[in-house]
Amino acid sequence: MAVVQNSYSETIRPAVAGMVANLTNADADTRIVETAAGIGFGLAVGQGAGARGAVLGAATAAGFVGISIRDVVLDPADGDTYRQGASIAVLTEGDIWAVTGGAVAAGDTVVFAAATGTQSSLPADATHFANAGARWMTGAANGGLAIVRLGGALPSA
Numbered sequence: 015m016a017v018v019q020n021s022y023s024e025t026i027r028p029a030v031a032g033m034v035a036n037l038t039n040a041d042a043d044t045r046i047v048e049t050a051a052g053i054g055f056g057l058a059v060g061q062g063a064g065a066r067g068a069v070l071g072a073a074t075a076a077g078f079v080g081i082s083i084r085d086v087v088l089d090p091a092d093g094d095t096y097r098q099g100a101s102i103a104v105l106t107e108g109d110i111w112a113v114t115g116g117a118v119a120a121g122d123t124v125v126f127a128a129a130t131g132t133q134s135s136l137p138a139d140a141t142h143f144a145n146a147g148a149r150w151m152t153g154a155a156n157g158g159l160a161i162v163r164l165g166g167a168l169p170s171a
Contacts, residue, residue: 028159029111031056032084032094035151035161040108042083047102052095055084056112057131058145059104068102071131075143078126080104081112081133081162105164112162114154124148124162133162 032055034040045068047053053070059082060072072078082096083103096102115132122135124145134156138144147165154160 030084031111031113031159032082033111034083034105035109035111038108041106042108043080043104043106045079045102045104047096047098047100050098052092052097052100053082053102053131054095055082056110057082058126058133059102059131068104071126071128072143073128075138075145078143078145080106080164081110082131083110107164109151109161109163111159114156114158114160116156117154118150118160119153120150122150122153124150 029035045066046064048062048064048067049070053059053068058071058078059068059080060077061067061079062069068079081104083105085103088096112133114134115127116134116136118135124133125136125138125142126133126145128141128143135150136142149163151161151163
């Protein structure tokens with residue numbers, strides 16, 4: 015029989031992108047992925063063309079509907095990405111881990127990139143939108159993992 019795993023780390027990583035951090039006030043929706051390239055875990059998700067549609071990022075701050083939740087039962091060949099046409103779990107309220115698109119500090123406003131769905135605390139501009147219903151609960155350097163808290167004032171179809 016083939017060996018599945020023959021080495022083990024002394025410690026496990028505390029979290030991964032898209033992992034719900036805790037279930038305090040957690041709420042989620044199921045949507046259908048419309049983005050051709052799919053949507054990865056822990057990224058900002060916007061309203062798609064369909065009533066239950068989801069796209070990566072959003073064209074406006076008002077288009078934001080939540081953050082994609084990690085799904086451990088997806089086909090590993092999909093590279094931790096929900097494929098176009100698949101059902102996607104989207105956290106609309108609660109705490110979730112996300113990879114930062116810039117250095118963030120606890121208490122900072124969450125800003126998401128319209129095109130990529132990455133989140134940071136960079137200044138809002140024409141391609142980065144502040145999410146009034148969210149804040150960073152922990153800090154991290156660029157590319158690190160931090161917890162985003164969604165407040166529940168988000169639109170839901």
